Amino acid sequence: MIILDHPYVSEFLKDTAAEMQIPVLKNEMAAEISSKKKLRLLEEAEFIELIKEKGECPLYSNSENSLGWISENLGFTGLPAKIELFKNKIKFRELLERIYPDFYFQGVEFEKLDEIRVEEIKKPFIIKPVVGFFSLGVHKVSTDEEWGSVLQRINTEVEEIKGRYPVQVLDTGKFIIEENIEGEEFAVDAYFNRAGKPVVLNIFKHIFSSENDVSDRVYFTSKAVIENYRETVEDLLKEIGKLAGLKNFPLHIELRIGNDRRIQPIEVNPMRFAGWCTTDIAYFAYGINTYRYFLEQLEPNWNRLLEGKEEKSFCLVMLNRPIDLDLNKIKAFDYEKLLSDFEKPLELRKADHEMYGFFGYMFTETRDSSWGEIERILKSDLKEYITFK
Template sequence: MSSKINITTLSYYLASDLKAENQRKVRKMLILDHPYVSDFLKDTAAELQIPVLKNEMTAGLNTRKGLNLLEKTEFIEFIKEKGEYSLYSNSENSIGWISENLGFTGLPEKIELFKNKIKFRELLERIYPDFYFQGIEFEKLDEIRVEEIKKPFIIKPAVGFFSLGVYKVSTDEEWDSVLRRIKAEVEDIKDRYPVQVLDAGKFIIEENIEGEEFAIDAYFNSAGKPVVLNILKHIFSSENDVSDRVYFTSKLVMETYREAVEDLLKEIGKLAELKNFPLHMELRIGNDRRIQLIELNPMRFAGWCTTDLAHFAYGINTYRYFLEQLEPEWDKILKGKEGKSFCLVILNKPAEIISETVKAFDYEKLLSDFEKPLELRKADHEKYGLFGYMFTETKESNWEEIERILKSDLKEYITFSQSILQP
């Protein structure tokens, strides 16, 4: 018996040493940038003392334990050191800095391959040879002969973020209205994000992808193996709805789709030769179980640190899992999660509401409308076009609270300026 214990103990320490050695070989690094860094991410960076690029964003961050900040030259030299590194950025705002300073790593080319939706579609032609798409300049949208394009189709910026500038066109008659809305939205959002994040100068038209929509947080480890950290199901209020109001994850979602998502990621990893690479991917899965990719966002997980939902739902710190090359033990993690959904509710301001007419948003009333809100994060709607977002835990028996917010225009929470008639 004692011999068995000794062997088991020895095996444990050998495995621990090997794991520690692998973690030492892959250096961990972070770039934190606007528009938002969650307390959870800040505390993770401080606790693990991960080297963080010193920039304008980090200058304003307060943590219980100080961040391990590196000046620009130190940060670049750290990456140049011999061996592998894992670099995570919470925001695509850092893409410009990476392009300007880390060209020697090959990262700018990888980022462009995925961030530019036209190049992304060209990469995927080997997987989806019959998929229709075309790029078009914003100035030439008026010249489109919409009757010649198979419908329904999706039009969106070739380089985009969230669902900004994304529209579905189902009939010829809808086009004039969609075109007017695109022009108005481009004018409204063009100065909110860097061109590397949102470039409304060029659009892509592509065939509509049928099926249920999902968002995935995953990474490729140092051996090129894909590791899935979360799967969120994106639900909509109607057939033509393309907004980002509600995403949710559950035991059923994870168990049903994880292996299929991993198989797709293996194909993408081979095409793009990905290692030590975090990503946020959106896709649709049809009734025939066929997976069709919508987009893949490099260097980050779900935007605005909404990837933190994995912590509330499953106890997974997605940043730590990537940086330390950890893999979830899903069989253990999902025990006891039956009958629960963990939701991300994005409080996106409807396009018809003019920011200047909004006097206040009643967050307390919003919270009272949910059985178990987990965390609320507020945002400046005038600057970012959303009032914030929250995480919730919802029982299947109380799903009507999610249906209600999914269809809401949020006006029940908004106080409008007295001098302006409410829309």
């Protein structure tokens, strides 16, 4: 079963829901899609009753905007408690204390951030909303002297982004300060099947332009990434699954892996895979329809799927604007020029920057010999594609 909701549903997901004729909750977004794609829509009461009849069944939501509805209507499934366990980063850290007893974190009300005695906190540390999304409001603090400017940026961001997403998705009323997790960063789309076994559907490596960069500009997946890290990730998921009692549960987990192979979760996003349907890159890269794999409880045959994928990467390029760029001064974004700067763009998905604060995203297939195109866009402020008023 599936819930489709704002802000975005990809054509790929729409087609999947229509082809599978999977039961879809009838809401504003689903009704709009069904006028063109002929979904199998169920009224709220029917949808809830069917879940009761099925008992434990796979339920997927493309957007965290639907978490409020799940909390209000599906309490009998146990899902709201599990969602809260992951969406609330303080509860998540408390859950993991049995695995990581020495990990430092504390919660702070937004109004009290300026009262923090920053000199008493070990650095570097990360500060972010307790309930967050898309790296919004996330900052790294490496020295006492940086705290003033970080606090100023947080205040500016909170003013700009509050109201853009429901509080179940992004709540800037409370922040968490936690120790910086060392190592390379990864994001994983996975699900727990009906027996509680974790199934990895994709692993992205998240790369940054600098030491203090915490943006979402570039993620990529490749044969080497999957082969090098899948077993390590599966071992961690098994531990989390045991602690939280997860079955028929999709998630998107962000984590870091150190040079010593020690793995540490950053956060878990419940009920969905990579946001804004960016999980679709698994289909472009490996032919994996992540929605179908979860709903039909399929497992990838990685040996077969990775054949012929040597010396190339499949990249997700987020077209996020620099923090200091005033959205009101932007006239247009030159998507055609952007596409021309890449050897093999696979798909471009545009977004209304005035409404969502970024320009969209793109999938690319990039040969190792052409990696320079990714390094260039990673460091770009995108102003070469922007026309100003």
